[in-house]
Amino acid sequence: MAPRRTAVLLATVALALPPAVLRAQVRASERATVSQTVDGTTITVNYSRPRLRGRTVIFGKQVPWTEIWTPGADMATTLAASKDVTIDGHPVPKGKYSVWVQFDAPARWTLVLDRDTTLFHTQGPKARDGQIRFPARVEQAPPAEVLTWSFPEVTATRMRLEMAWEKVRIPLEIKVQPTHTIAVAPEIGRRLEGRYLLHMVPDPADTVPSPTAARPKADTTFTVRYVDGHVSARMDPPFDVGYEDWVLVRVTDDWYFLGRTDREGLSEVWDFFTLEFDVKDGRATGFEIREKNDHLLGTAVRSGG
Amino acid sequence: MPLLSRRDLLASALAVLALTRPARAIHRCAHHARHHRAGGPHPTPRPGVNASKVIPDTELAETPEAIPAFDEVRQVPEVVDGIRCQCGCSSREGYYSLLSCYEGEAMARYCEICQGQGRLAFRLHRAGKSLDEIRAAIEARFG
Numbered sequence: 001m002a003p004r005r006t007a008v009l010l011a012t013v014a015l016a017l018p019p020a021v022l023r024a025q026v027r028a029s030e031r032a033t034v035s036q037t038v039d040g041t042t043i044t045v046n047y048s049r050p051r052l053r054g055r056t057v058i059f060g061k062q063v064p065w066t067e068i069w070t071p072g073a074d075m076a077t078t079l080a081a082s083k084d085v086t087i088d089g090h091p092v093p094k095g096k097y098s099v100w101v102q103f104d105a106p107a108r109w110t111l112v113l114d115r116d117t118t119l120f121h122t123q124g125p126k127a128r129d130g131q132i133r134f135p136a137r138v139e140q141a142p143p144a145e146v147l148t149w150s151f152p153e154v155t156a157t158r159m160r161l162e163m164a165w166e167k168v169r170i171p172l173e174i175k176v177q178p179t180h181t182i183a184v185a186p187e188i189g190r191r192l193e194g195r196y197l198l199h200m201v202p203d204p205a206d207t208v209p210s211p212t213a214a215r216p217k218a219d220t221t222f223t224v225r226y227v228d229g230h231v232s233a234r235m236d237p238p239f240d241v242g243y244e245d246w247v248l249v250r251v252t253d254d255w256y257f258l259g260r261t262d263r264e265g266l267s268e269v270w271d272f273f274t275l276e277f278d279v280k281d282g283r284a285t286g287f288e289i290r291e292k293n294d295h296l297l298g299t300a301v302r303s304g305g
Numbered sequence: 306m307p308l309l310s311r312r313d314l315l316a317s318a319l320a321v322l323a324l325t326r327p328a329r330a331i332h333r334c335a336h337h338a339r340h341h342r343a344g345g346p347h348p349t350p351r352p353g354v355n356a357s358k359v360i361p362d363t364e365l366a367e368t369p370e371a372i373p374a375f376d377e378v379r380q381v382p383e384v385v386d387g388i389r390c391q392c393g394c395s396s397r398e399g400y401y402s403l404l405s406c407y408e409g410e411a412m413a414r415y416c417e418i419c420q421g422q423g424r425l426a427f428r429l430h431r432a433g434k435s436l437d438e439i440r441a442a443i444e445a446r447f448g
Contacts, residue, residue, distance in 0.1 A: 184313065249444055251445045252441065252442060252445035252446070253442075255442075255445065255446065274446055291417070291421070292417045292418060292421050293370075293417035293418075293420040293421040293424065294374075294420065294421040294424035294425050294428065295373075296422075
């Protein structure tokens with residue numbers, strides 16, 4: 001009777017335990033997720049993190065050169081893209097993929113993205129239709145105890161995804177589809193060219209305590225030029241130091257957001273303000289600047305140019 | 306203590322605004338707009354639709370900045386009823402059109418994208434734009 005009583009007791013305890021306790025498990029390779037969004041495109045990597053645990057050589061030993069290996073452990077590492085992207089210049093349609101490395105030679109690795117995301121690490125897929133394959137760059141790296149996927153570089157248009165473990169890393173350049181473009185046709189851009197006086201609309205009823213006694217100069221000159229296929233604008237005085245130069249990002253017709261650029265192109269878009277140009281006889285006479293909720297912030301009239 | 310117009314402050318500190326924007330209480334619908342880019346067709350305005358269910362200004366005491374949007378939407382319910390809201394709220398129960406955002410729980414009280422669409426619809430309608438032109442403008446600016 002004693003063993004039976006014990007079994008009943010164990011079953012009772014098991015049923016009484018909260019599900020979280022029952023699920024809790026120490027794993028040699030704990031699960032992790034890393035995610036990065038750039039311009040509305042999100043890349044998510046879900047993987048298990050093996051540790052060296054005293055092993056000094058993984059590649060060519062624990063992971064033989066004959067193997068197709070998931071850069072992780074247990075269930076295959078997955079990569080999900082919320083929109084179409086390119087990885088190292090190769091088109092990758094939006095969706096979720098299992099991630100594999102095919103070792104063609106010790107120094108020649110191929111990255112494989114497979115549509116089956118339910119594979120265990122021992123079920124490396126054979127080459128088949130729908131797979132995306134391209135050569136992976138393999139670089140020497142400082143020793144890494146735990147296999148790590150990360151995004152060490154992010155810009156307005158791309159991100160670098162990187163897998164590092166043991167003494168190697170695989171960097172992957174991911175470019176996203178830009179939401180906005182600064183390219184504007186000449187006949188559209190040139191009609192805005194000129195100098196405007198921008199006057200912020202006063203709203204005496206809508207006041208807040210000033211942090212300083214100084215009242216800022218409300219008006220600013222806004223000079224628009226069409227150069228190299230895009231519309232640039234210069235503010236004098238600027239809204240703030242360092243915010244003199246802008247690019248106008250076309251929304252529709254003669255509506256624009258304010259944007260800023262860096263050496264890689266469009267780096268920031270202020271879509272919470274809209275500049276609505278008024279065009280008459282092929283030439284802008286002024287513009288309004290409005291907040292997201294359509295409140296009128298300021299009006300500008302052409303003053304020259 | 307000297308007072309400064311909010312608009313004057315904006316004129317002098319748009320840069321600061323931009324930097325702090327993500328932390329401001331823009332309301333979660335703005336977050337939805339970024340990620341959902343609410344697509345899908347615009348609804349057909351319901352025959353005889355009116356503004357009788359748009360909540361009154363007396364219920365907007367906590368969000369007085371939203372009153373102009375509600376006032377303007379009340380004047381053009383047949384236009385607003387033909388617009389699909391771009392803030393990501395269009396999948397919620399009982400939703401039909403942008404007009405729904407101004408009725409019942411009226412999320413337009415807090416959502417500046419709902420407010421902006423309503424005010425823009427009113428302004429463009431008053432300027433003689435067609436419903437299709439208004440829809441296109443709203444998609445371009447908020448979609």
